[in-house]
Amino acid sequence: MILQVQEVSKRFGGLQALLDVNFELPEGQIMGLIGPNGAGKTTLFNVINGVYPPTQGQVIFRGEKITGLPSYEVARRGLARAHQVVRPLNDLTVRENVMVGACFGRERHSRSSAASLADQALAQVGLIDRADQFALSLNVAQKKRLEMARALAARPYLLLLDEVLAGLNPSEIAGMMETIRAIRDQGFTILMIEHIMQAVMSISDQIIVLDYGQLIAGGNPHEVANNPQVIEAYLGDPEMTARLLAD
C-alpha cells in the first residue's frame, strides 16, 4: 500500500468538509476519486499533501505517517500534485517551471541535471517546443500540461491529479488521457480527481466516491457505476446518471 488514509476528518469552523474517510491505494494503480461538486475532493487532496492538517485521522505514505507535515516535506518524500486551478510560475520559462519540480522533488537534482530531466518531462507532455517561453504565455490546455510535467519531473512515487481534464476540448482530453496512460505504464501510482466520467471509468483500476465529505462507495469502475448510493448522489445531475447507467 503506497497510501493509507485512516479516519480522516476535516472541519473548517462550522463546516464539516470531510468525515471519517478511509481508503487504501496499492502501488502501481490508478485510483479515481469522484463525487458531486463540493463533496470535499480537493480538500482531501489538500490534507493528503500537507496544505493543511486533518482535524482528525492519519495519512500514511509508504509506511510513514505524514499527517501534519508541511507540503514541502511531503513533496520531498515523493508525492507530487497537479492542481485543478493551474498555478504556473509566470515569470519563469516553461523549462524553469519544470526544473523546480525536479530540483525540489524526491530526487533533489542539481540545476544542471534538472534541466535535462525537465526536457524529458516536457517531451512527454508535448510541450518541448515551448521550453524557452514564459509560462505566462501559454493557453489553458498548455498550462495543464505544464502542471503535469512539473509533477512528473519530481519523479514522485504517487501523483495526485486534480481535474487535469477540466476545460479541455475533446481532442485535448484524448491527448491528456494518452499521456496519463503512458505515465501509468512507467509505473507511477496515480490518484485522480475527475468529473469526466467516461475518462475516469475507462482508465481507473479502482474508484472511490465522495459525497458531502464522506466516502460512500469504493470498488472497480463497474461496481461503482451500478452502486445505488452513487446513482442517488448524482441524481441531481440526470445527464451524469444517464451516462453512468449507460456504461
Next chain:
Amino acid sequence: MNFWRQPGFWPSFLLVFLSGIVVLVMRQDTLRETAFTVLMFIGLASSLNILMGYTGYVNFGHIVFFGLGGYFGFFLLSEMGWPVYLAALGGGVLSAIIAYIIGAAVLRLRGAYFALATIGVNEAARAFVSNFEPFGGSTGMYVNFSAYDRYGGAGQALWFTFILLWLVVLAVIVVSYLVKRSRFGLGLSAIREDEDTAMVMGVNAPLDKTKAFLISAFFPGLIGTLYFFKNGNVEPDDAFRFQMSLEILVMVMLGGKGLLLGPIVGAFAYERLRGYLLTSVIFKNLHLATSGLVLLLIVLFVPGGGVGWLRERFPKLRRWLE
C-alpha cells in the same frame, strides 16, 4: 560552478572591477570619495536585490542592517581596537544575526504585510538606537583617531578602506550571481512567483527565505562599518536615514530588480541624478521629489527598470544583460 564562463556575469563584474582600478590608478581623493559612495550604493542595492528581486519580499528597512551592523562594527574598531576588516566582518555577522531574529518574526508575513512590518522595524530600530547608552545615545560615537594609526594615518586608512569596500562589493556581485544561478536561487524565484505552489513542489520556503534574508543583511553590515570608519563617526540619524532605504529601493527598481546588472546600473544612474540635482540651482531642493517622480515613472511605464527594458528591446543581448 563555472560562473566565470557565463556571459551574464562579466558585464556586472567588470563594471565594478574597472571602476575600482580607475580610481586606484588616478589616486585622486575626490574621485575616490565619489566612487566610495557609488560602490556603497551598488553593494547595498545588490544585497537588497537578493531579497527583493529574487525572492519578491520588499524590505523597506534595508538600511537597518547597514546601521546596526555598522554601529556594532564601529564599536568593535573604535572601543575594542579591532582591525577594520575584522570589525567589518563582526558588523556583518551581527546584521545577519539580527536578520535571523527579525526574520523569525516577520518572514511569515506575506506581501504587503511584510513590507509594512519592515517599515515598523526600521522606525523602532532608530528610536531604540538613539536611546541606547553604549551606542552613545542620540549623539553617537566618535572614532578614536589612533584607530587610523594602524594604517599609517588617516590618509592611508581612507585608501585602505576604499580597497576593502571595492573587494566587498565584488564579493556581493559574485555571491549574487551564484545565488541566482543555483538551485537555491531557482527556489527563491519559485517563492517569488507563487509561494504556496513552490512549497507544494518541495521548496522549503521558510528556510530559504531566511537564508536569503541573512545573505541580504550580511553585506550591508560590512559596508556600514567601512562607511562609518571612513567618516570617523556614527550617529543614529546618519545610520538610519530612512531616506537611504528608499533611495536604495529606487536604485533597484531603476536599474531593474531581479537582475544582476540592475542594481549596479541603478546605483550609477541614481548617483549621477542625485549629483546633478544637488548642484543644480532649480532642483537643489527637489531631489527627493525627483526620485519619487523617477520611481513613479518606472513603476507605471517601465516596471522592469532600465536593464529590463533593454532586455526586452534587444533580445539578442539578453545573455549579457543579466
Next chain:
Amino acid sequence: MIHVLPSIIDGLLIGFVYGVAAMGLTLIWGVMRVINLGHGATMALGMFCTYFLFSDLAVNPYLGLVAVVVLSLLFGFLIYGVALQRVIQSGYLSTLLATFAVNMIIIGIGTALFTTSPRNIDFSAGSITLGPVILQGTRLLAALAAVVITGGLYLFLYFTRPGKAIRAVSDNRAAAELMGIPSSHILALAFGLGTMLAAVAGGLTSTFFPFTILSGATYQLKSFVICVLGGLGNPLGALVGGLFLGALEGIVPTFMPVSWVPVVEFALFVLVLVVKPTGLLGAK
C-alpha cells in the same frame, strides 16, 4: 491611577482624530487592497492647508476644514488617476511603490516650498474643567468633529448609492462589475474619501500640536499601528484602535521617557502583525 486620568482622557480625545486618520487608510485597503504610503504626506498637507487658511486668511480652523474636505477629495481623485489607475491590477508591489513614490514627491515638494521650520496654529478654544480634569477646547471640538465625520461616513456607506457601491466593490469586485458598477470610478471615489479622511485628521491635529511637512510620517505610522490593531479594512476597528492608541500614548509617558513611545508603538505593531495579522477585531 487617578493622576494618569487627565492624560488618558486627553489621549482618548486625540485618539478620535487618530481614528479618523486610520479610517482613511483602512478604507482604501478594504476597497482596493492598496496600502497608501502617501497617507502621512496627505495628513501633513491637511495640516498646512488649515494653517494657511488660518494664518493668511484668518479662517477659523474648524470652518477651514470644509475647504480641506473639498480640496483633499479632489486631490485624492488626482492621485488615483495619475498614479494608481494604471497599476491597480498589477499586484501589491506596484501599487505599494506607486503610493510610495507619490509620498516622496509630496514630501519633496513640500519640503522645498514650506521648509522644515515648525508651524503652529495659535488658536485657543478655551477649556472645560470637570473635577480634576481640564478638557481643552481644541480636543473636544476635534473629537466632536471626528464623531460627526464618522457618522457622516457611516451614513454615506450604508445609505447612499455610491456608498453602497463602494461596499459592494470592497466585498467582491468581480461580482460588482458584473452588476454594472463602474468599479474604476468607485475606486477613485474610495481613494478620494480615504485621502479626505487623512487630510481632515491632519487639519484637526494641527490645532493640537506644532508640525512640519515631515510630521506626517509619525502619524502615518500611528495609523498603520491602529489599522493593524483594529484589523485592516475594518473602519470601526480603526476608530476603536485610534482610541486605544490615544489612551496608550497618554499612559506610557508617565512611566517611560517620551522618546520610547515610538518604540512601544512599533513593537506593538510588529507584535500584532505577527501574532494576529487579522487584527484584534478581525480584518476584512
